[in-house]
Amino acid sequence: MFQKKRIAILGLMLESNSFAPVTGKDDFLSRLYLAGIEFAEELRKDESKLPTEMRSFCATMDVSMEWEPVPILIGLVEAGGPIEHEFFLQTLADMKGRLEAAMPLDAVYICNHGAMITTENRDPDAEIFSMTRSVVGANIPIVATLDLHGNVSDQMVEAVNLIIAYQSNPHIDMVERGKEAAFAMVEILDGLRPVASIIRLPITPPTVTLLTEKGPYADLMNYSQSKKDAEIMNISVLGGFAYADTPKNGLAIIVTARSDRALAEATARDIADYAWREHKRYDPNLTSLEDAIAQAVHAGENPDALPVALADVADNPGGGANGNTTWILEALVKAGAKGAVLGIFNDAALAQEALHLGEGARFRAIFNRVEPDRFSRRFEADATVVKIRDGDCVGRRGFYANRRLNLGTTVLLDLGGVKVVVISIRTQCADPVFLEMMGIDIAKQRSVVVKSRGHFRAGFDEFFAFDQVIEVDAPGLSSPILSRFDFKFLPRPVFPVDRNVSWPRD
Structure with missing residues (x-):
C-alpha cells in the first residue's frame, strides 16, 4: 500500500x-x-x-x-x-x-x-x-x-x-x-x-x-x-x-x-x-543627524517639497536594537518640525501610563524613564493621548504581509508637530499598518521616522521613493558604522572594519 x-x-x-x-x-x-x-x-x-x-x-x-x-x-x-x-x-x-x-x-x-x-x-x-x-x-x-x-x-x-x-x-x-x-x-x-x-x-x-x-x-x-x-x-x-x-x-x-x-x-x-x-x-554612506532633521523641517514648512522618510538605521529592532533611542525624536521636537510621525517607539511603561490616563489626556510623557542602556536616553515632552489600541494586527505590505502580529498595548501620542506611535512588544517599523491602525494617513505626513534598517522600504514604497529615504547617522546598537563596535570573534582582518584586507589569503 x-x-x-x-x-x-x-x-x-x-x-x-x-x-x-x-x-x-x-x-x-x-x-x-x-x-x-x-x-x-x-x-x-x-x-x-x-x-x-x-x-x-x-x-x-x-x-x-x-x-x-x-x-x-x-x-x-x-x-x-x-x-x-x-x-x-x-x-x-x-x-x-x-x-x-x-x-x-x-x-x-x-x-x-x-x-x-x-x-x-x-x-x-x-x-x-x-x-x-x-x-x-x-x-x-x-x-x-x-x-x-x-x-x-x-x-x-x-x-x-x-x-x-x-x-x-x-x-x-x-x-x-x-x-x-x-x-x-x-x-x-x-x-x-x-x-x-x-x-x-x-x-x-x-x-x-x-x-x-x-x-x-x-x-x-x-x-x-x-x-x-x-x-x-x-x-x-x-x-x-x-x-x-x-x-x-x-x-x-x-x-x-x-x-x-x-x-x-x-x-x-x-x-x-x-x-x-x-x-x-561596502562602505556605508549615511546622512548626519543635523542634515536629516533640516530636511524633515524643510518638508514640514514647504508643501511643495517632497515628504521624506528618516530611517533610524542604528536603532532597528530587526537588527537587535531596542527600538527606543530618542536622538531623532528629541531633535525633531526641538527643531519644531511639523507634520512628523515617528514609528514605532518601544516603551511598554509609557504605553501603559497612556492607557491608564485614557484618550484625550494631556500629560508629561517620559520616554525611557528607566534607561536600559547607554543609547536609550531619557526624554520628556508634553503629550496628548490621541488613540489607544491592543496592538493586534495583520501585516499589509512587504516583509510582514499577511502575517499576524501583536505589538502589545499601542498608543498614539501627539507632541505638537510630532506624533509618536508607542508600542509594548519590540518590533521594527516595517509595515505601514503599524501607523495606519492608529488613524495616521501616511500620505498626508511631511516626514515619517521609521525604526527600521531596510525592510520598511518594501512596506512604505507606495509613499516614499528610494531617493526620498534618508538613512540617518545616529547612535544605536545596530549602527552601520562597524568600527564603533568592539568585535571579539570576527575573522580579522575583515572589510570594512579593517581597511587593509587582501584575498585570497596566503
Whole structure:
C-alpha cells in the first residue's frame, strides 16, 4: 500500500546581535514558540504567525506530492541579543526528542534564520542542523532555508543536503524560497543527491549596503543568479550579520549543483572573484543627524517639497536594537518640525501610563524613564493621548504581509508637530499598518521616522521613493558604522572594519 512521505518541519529563528540584551524564553513566547499539536494547529490558520517560507513550503508540498507534515517545534522572535544558553539547550533537546519520537521520517525541512548565537555558543544553527542529521541518519534528505543575513559555517553546509537563502532585501521573496525548497525536496526524495561548495570572503557588509534594489549587493546578486543553469540548482549569496560577531562571519557564496562538484566549486570561485573586485563599495554612506532633521523641517514648512522618510538605521529592532533611542525624536521636537510621525517607539511603561490616563489626556510623557542602556536616553515632552489600541494586527505590505502580529498595548501620542506611535512588544517599523491602525494617513505626513534598517522600504514604497529615504547617522546598537563596535570573534582582518584586507589569503 502506498504511504505518504512523512516530512518533519522545524526551526528556531533568531538574528543575534552580540551587543544587545540576552534573548530568553519569554521573548519567544511573546512572538512564536510552538511544538506538536499547537504547531500543527497554527499550520492550518489562514492568518498565521509562522514564517512565510514555512507556510509556502507546506502549501507547495500539498500540490506537489502525497505527504504528511510532521510538526516538531518552531520558534521565532524579533532580532535580539544572544539566546540564553540553557534555554537553547532545552529547545535543542526538545527538538531531538520529538524527532526521535516521530521516526521513521522520509525527510526534514528546517526553517532557521542562520545568525543565531547563544550566551556560550557562536554556532547554534550548526548544532540544530547536526542534531537533526544525527537523528535521521545519513540518507534522509534535509533541506534548510535561511535569511540572507545568516552566517553560514562549513558544518552547516555539510549537515544538510541543500541550503536556500533569501535573494531579496527587503525580504519579500520568502514565498518563492519556500516553493524552491519544496521543489528541491521533491527532487531529492526522487533520488537526487546535490553537492555544494562554499566560499567565505573577508567582508562583513554593513546592513545598509545589502539592499537588492541598487548598490553592490544588488549587482552581486544579479551576477550570481545569472550563473544558474540546468546543473546549478541553487546559488545563495549571504551577506551575513556582522553584529553576531562570530568566526564564521563573512560574505558567503554557496553554490549547489545537482551532481558536478567541480562545476559548483568553479562557479563559487567565479562569483567570489566578482564580489572581491567590488568589495570597497561596502562602505556605508549615511546622512548626519543635523542634515536629516533640516530636511524633515524643510518638508514640514514647504508643501511643495517632497515628504521624506528618516530611517533610524542604528536603532532597528530587526537588527537587535531596542527600538527606543530618542536622538531623532528629541531633535525633531526641538527643531519644531511639523507634520512628523515617528514609528514605532518601544516603551511598554509609557504605553501603559497612556492607557491608564485614557484618550484625550494631556500629560508629561517620559520616554525611557528607566534607561536600559547607554543609547536609550531619557526624554520628556508634553503629550496628548490621541488613540489607544491592543496592538493586534495583520501585516499589509512587504516583509510582514499577511502575517499576524501583536505589538502589545499601542498608543498614539501627539507632541505638537510630532506624533509618536508607542508600542509594548519590540518590533521594527516595517509595515505601514503599524501607523495606519492608529488613524495616521501616511500620505498626508511631511516626514515619517521609521525604526527600521531596510525592510520598511518594501512596506512604505507606495509613499516614499528610494531617493526620498534618508538613512540617518545616529547612535544605536545596530549602527552601520562597524568600527564603533568592539568585535571579539570576527575573522580579522575583515572589510570594512579593517581597511587593509587582501584575498585570497596566503
